[in-house]
Amino acid sequence: MINIVDLLLLAFSALRERRLRAALTILGIAIGPAAMVAIIGTTEGYTDTIVNQLQALGQNTVVIFPAKDYKLSNNDVNKIKKLSYVNDITPFYQSRGQFRKPDGTSMMVTIYALDLNLLNKIVVGSKLAEGGIPPQSLYTNCVVGNDVVISKGIKYYDVGEAITVYIPTMKGDKLVISSVSFRIAGILAPYGTVFPVNPDASIFLPLQAGKSLLNIKDYSGIFIIAKSAEVVDALVNELKSMYGDNVEIVSLKEIAKTVTNIINILNNLLFTVSSISFAVAFTGIMSTMFTSVVERTREIGILKALGYSSRDVLMLFLYESIVMTLIGVIIGIASGVVGAHFIAYRPLRIAGSWTVVSEPKITYLLILRALGNSLMVGVVGGLLPAWKASKMVPVEALRYE
């Protein structure tokens, strides 16, 4: 039996003779695991971050928006409140506004008017950094997101100060931009951008402000907090049967599920794409090894004359492709890891101001998958040429003189 170390040394000796060709083949092999680790590692990192963000927002929240010409009223609020799955409920008004900060920059904000006592249930985990929640009656008082008062580390507003926001409102049939001033009662601690809301760039007002200050006639929607995440589906079904097409129902749980599904599809797609580079490596190995076998016909004949069996010859050639594969896979995985960090280094802009920054997530499973794929490519791609080598008739090789 030939010692495995000797097999490896013989393989190295053969590869060394055809350095350039071996190097190119190794490069071809490295591309597969590099692409796979870089791409999948990056997207899995993003996936984790996005899913975590969505889950942090709470899975109990369901939002309904009026659809078609339906108008949501207090009737609806009372009806829904009676459902057994519902814990808390608040209608809300929503508007977009723009304001100019003292440093001259302008900022888009989302303005919500709602039951402020439910704020930390709707924006789960939000905390006041300063000030307090204004009572419902003081509807010109607001709670602002952190980015509203702070810009590039400089705080421009304090609790008790007023800010003026420009809001599009309807005057009769005409859309006009009007300015509205609020008094800052509370400032939220930085929350981080979260799909589908950005609390940091939002202004929260008492419910009454919607009609009185923002000039919105009907509710923009209703926030419903279910008793638990488990009953969200049942609640959604009940709402569907109550309203049919009259409202649009959005549950964060559903969104998280959909996003996860989309990301999974994306991941599979990327996996397939990176698999193509493995196919390239496969043909690379195969043609390199076939060429090598043909060029080394005489060597094969000599080895057989010296007592090497067909199986030995097969192993010798197979080891050459395995050695190339192992070198390629190590280079590939290493550059994949570096590449993933390089890609993830730049924030991913998903929609509007929603950007995600995430460490790549390189799991052992991912590395094993890259390694496994490459090894399979190396073994299968090397097997046929090696088999051809082993079947070579020694005498024909030796007679050629």
Added chain:
Amino acid sequence: MSDEVIRLVNVSKVYVSAGGVQTWALRNINLLIRRGEMISIMGPSGHGKSTLLYVIGTLERPTSGKVFIDNVDTTLLNDEELSKLRNSKIGFVFQQYNLINRMTVEENIELPLIKLGIPRSKRKELVRDALLKVGGELSWLNKRPVQLSGGQQQRVAIARALVANPPIILCDEPTGALDSKSSEVVLNILKKLNNLGHTVVIVTHDPNVASIARRLILIRDGSIIGEKFI
């Protein structure tokens, strides 16, 4: 231990070309070679000398007939068993040396030992011994074959053939590529190996070369047509 080392019984070898044309390279060969013999097989070009040597060396299976090595019927052995037998019992020397040029002299000579599974340090020792036996110099060990003269390369090839100490050494035109001086050196080495107990078979078309053996077999058209003892 039996006296007989190689026995061919009614061996024929027929090559069939792609077009279906049959070439009878060997016809009904019967041959017995005793342990420690030195024997020349002589005949004109294309008359089956190499084929006979390859059949004896189990590199080629006969179309019919039997080939015994050390009383073992090699026609019944599989590829793995034949390889083992070649590895331990037969050393080949070819006209064109057949050294592997990317390997050093040392790596070339140790090839049979690697297959035998002999550990590295022991291999180095055996390689040195073999090289010294053929009058080689240790400074050759790290050279590539192409850095040596033809005669030197053939000596390296002989060292490789004998490094595993096989009882049989088969030579196909061992001096065919050498000048007369180198030829003489090589033939003397073969003679010396025979004196050391190896059975040596030399195939040649050159009567001068053939004459170093006591026993001479004449081959024509794949048949043995005569035998001489000198």
